[in-house]
Amino acid sequence: MTIKQNRKQKLRKETPRPASPVVDYLIIGNGVAGMNCALSIRQHDREGTLTILTHEPVPFYSRPLIVDVMTGKKRKEDIILVQDEEYKRNRITLLKDVRVEKLDRKTRSVRTQEGVFFYKKLLIATGAEPKTIPLTGTGIFSLRTIQDAEVIARYLKHVKRAIVYGGGPVGIKAAYALLTAGIPVSIIVTSPHILSRVLDETVAIRFQKLFESHGATFYLQREIEDREGRSALKGVITDRGERIPGDILIVGKGVEPDLALIRDTEIKAGKGIVVNDKMETNCENIYAAGDVAEAPLSAHHYPLTTSLSPLTNQVISLWHVGASQGRVAGTNMAGSTCVYEGGVGSNSIEYFGLKCISMGTLKDTGTEEITIEENSVYRKYIFQEERLIGAVLLDDVTDAGTLLHAIRKGLPVKSHLLRHPLTPYPLRGTESISMEVLF
Amino acid sequence: MREIFFIKERCVECGACKAACIAEHKKNYSLYSPVSSLPMARKRREDSGKKPPDSALPHPVRCVHCEIPLCKEACISGSIGVADRVYNKWDKCVGCFMCIMNCPYGAILPFFNKAVRCDECLFTEKPACVRACPQNALIFVEADEFSEKEKKRRWKERIEKEIPLMKAKA
Numbered sequence: 001m002t003i004k005q006n007r008k009q010k011l012r013k014e015t016p017r018p019a020s021p022v023v024d025y026l027i028i029g030n031g032v033a034g035m036n037c038a039l040s041i042r043q044h045d046r047e048g049t050l051t052i053l054t055h056e057p058v059p060f061y062s063r064p065l066i067v068d069v070m071t072g073k074k075r076k077e078d079i080i081l082v083q084d085e086e087y088k089r090n091r092i093t094l095l096k097d098v099r100v101e102k103l104d105r106k107t108r109s110v111r112t113q114e115g116v117f118f119y120k121k122l123l124i125a126t127g128a129e130p131k132t133i134p135l136t137g138t139g140i141f142s143l144r145t146i147q148d149a150e151v152i153a154r155y156l157k158h159v160k161r162a163i164v165y166g167g168g169p170v171g172i173k174a175a176y177a178l179l180t181a182g183i184p185v186s187i188i189v190t191s192p193h194i195l196s197r198v199l200d201e202t203v204a205i206r207f208q209k210l211f212e213s214h215g216a217t218f219y220l221q222r223e224i225e226d227r228e229g230r231s232a233l234k235g236v237i238t239d240r241g242e243r244i245p246g247d248i249l250i251v252g253k254g255v256e257p258d259l260a261l262i263r264d265t266e267i268k269a270g271k272g273i274v275v276n277d278k279m280e281t282n283c284e285n286i287y288a289a290g291d292v293a294e295a296p297l298s299a300h301h302y303p304l305t306t307s308l309s310p311l312t313n314q315v316i317s318l319w320h321v322g323a324s325q326g327r328v329a330g331t332n333m334a335g336s337t338c339v340y341e342g343g344v345g346s347n348s349i350e351y352f353g354l355k356c357i358s359m360g361t362l363k364d365t366g367t368e369e370i371t372i373e374e375n376s377v378y379r380k381y382i383f384q385e386e387r388l389i390g391a392v393l394l395d396d397v398t399d400a401g402t403l404l405h406a407i408r409k410g411l412p413v414k415s416h417l418l419r420h421p422l423t424p425y426p427l428r429g430t431e432s433i434s435m436e437v438l439f
Numbered sequence: 440m441r442e443i444f445f446i447k448e449r450c451v452e453c454g455a456c457k458a459a460c461i462a463e464h465k466k467n468y469s470l471y472s473p474v475s476s477l478p479m480a481r482k483r484r485e486d487s488g489k490k491p492p493d494s495a496l497p498h499p500v501r502c503v504h505c506e507i508p509l510c511k512e513a514c515i516s517g518s519i520g521v522a523d524r525v526y527n528k529w530d531k532c533v534g535c536f537m538c539i540m541n542c543p544y545g546a547i548l549p550f551f552n553k554a555v556r557c558d559e560c561l562f563t564e565k566p567a568c569v570r571a572c573p574q575n576a577l578i579f580v581e582a583d584e585f586s587e588k589e590k591k592r593r594w595k596e597r598i599e600k601e602i603p604l605m606k607a608k609a
Contacts (some may be wrong), residue, residue, distance in 0.1 A: 036512065040605040062515050062516055062517065063515075064506070064515045065515060065516060065533065065534070079516075081516075081517040099507055178503055318542055319513065319515055319537065320509075320512055320513035320537060323512035323513065324509075327507070327512065346540055348535055348536045348537050348539070348540045350535065350536060350552070353552070355536060355549065357536065357540050358537070359540070397536055397539055397540075397549055398545065398548060398549065399538070399542045399545040399547075400536075400545075401539060401540055401541055401542035401543055401544065401545050401547070402538055403543070404540055404541065404542060405543035
């Protein structure tokens with residue numbers, strides 16, 4: 001027996017090691033979460049090898065600004081945030097145009113067309129894919145990557161009238177970019193008012209009127225049934241039988257997490273990959289962050305009495321949430337400890353000079369709403385008992401950060417806010433900076 | 440790290456700090472052109488327009504220059520940089536106001552379609568407002584140093600007030 005075992009061991013030793021070396025930190029996805037993770041690892045660990053795999057042919061760019069590339073307001077080089085030299089300086093290996101095919105947890109490897117990569121710690125930051133509609137053919141585009149934007153930019157030269165499907169932040173932003181480029185837009189929205197998940201009705205209607213005065217047409221509570229035009233798009237037909245003319249259809253129906261990589265693995269997933277407050281998945285040494293992760297909400301934000309318990313996980317597809325998740329994941333991967341405080345859904349929008357910031361929960365049971373309207377300033381606070389859980393600020397957006405901080409930490413600020421509704425940060429500057437009020 | 444502190448009792452509301460701030464952040468360092476040109480040069484100081492409940496005096500809205508700046512994480516255009524202090528790059532800002540939404544101190548202000556903060560005048564020994572203040576109401580010192588000075592100053596004031604009273608009683 002012993003001899004046999006020895007032989008076996010010898011055989012094992014003699015089997016050739018895989019050609020590709022083991023990477024200390026492997027990151028799949030070069031979005032905001034992946035990039036922030038890489039930079040955060042480099043802050044804690046200067047030595048370990050770090051590789052980022054991405055299916056896109058460009059280095060890290062700003063995804064929210066691709067609408068400006070679409071209309072030609074900005075060049076492609078302008079929105080690239082981290083140049084190739086900076087990757088080299090931080091000793092990060094960026095492999096572009098690499099699609100990850102399979103994840104093998106037992107051998108700790110990732111298979112791509114370029115070869116097999118072995119990892120010690122892995123971050124999955126594959127992001128999200130835009131929701132598609134059953135219609136196909138030329139003239140129908142979704143807007144997610146910089147390549148999409150470039151393809152649309154080429155197509156837009158022959159476009160006289162555009163259709164945007166979806167009244168979410170993506171759709172409205174695309175519509176705004178087209179309007180500023182001088183192309184009239186028809187916007188088809190499924191819900192009763194635009195930006196229904198972001199804004200309340202009063203503000204949404206104000207934005208809708210602003211868009212209409214600049215040449216947009218809204219079709220609310222409608223869905224697209226069919227397309228018109230065989231080769232090139234000439235228009236669409238809604239479920240109410242209306243015919244809306246247009247040469248291009250941009251679909252902005254939102255995004256959903258890209259879970260193709262983990263479909264046949266043991267990694268637990270609901271809507272996205274379930275992670276704890278250190279961004280770890282249920283498998284060892286595998287982390288997830290960004291649009292693909294389903295992270296716990298801010299524990300302070302949702303008290304037990306609401307429909308959402310503090311243990312609820314949720315996918316929040318926002319730039320700054322992805323960034324902070326990436327930072328937390330990177331710190332934990334590098335060996336230090338950092339706890340994710342939980343994200344709060346918040347959006348900042350600015351169209352035709354009208355600024356608006358909305359944050360937190362806007363519709364929930366057992367809440368109290370307080371609206372303040374003073375010469376063109378509109379503010380709405382949503383309280384639950386003593387806590388602030390949501391707010392909408394229109395036009396005057398100063399101090400929005402302090403309100404978001406109060407929501408994130410669940411601070412009892414109601415009595416103070418009722419006394420000074422427009423100055424949430426009371427003791428600013430002067431000798432009496434007493435931080436106990438807010439911190 | 441040194442910070443700007445404001446001593447309320449010394450302020451006479453001359454507004455020299457505001458003018459100096461505007462001039463400092465305009466490239467040619469003159470006062471007349473930034474005040475008269477449109478859009479105006481950056482003004483990084485809050486003044487009495489908003490009227491905080493406690494005082495209507497002009498005072499600096501300070502950036503704390505956090506170790507992990509949340510504003511930098513939120514910035515979509517890469518316009519916020521960190522070099523010892525946190526600063527905004529004026530030409531790169533696209534006016535999305537994500538940084539304003541994320542700063543827990545409310546230290547970033549919207550100015551037309553750009554976000555603006557006090558960067559304590561990068562690459563200078565003292566911020567312009569501190570240099571300009573004729574009353575020494577604005578001082579640029581370490582936090583510990585300020586609290587010690589403040590204690591001494593208050594003690595001195597109290598004595599100055601109380602000694603005449605005691606004399607009168609006697």
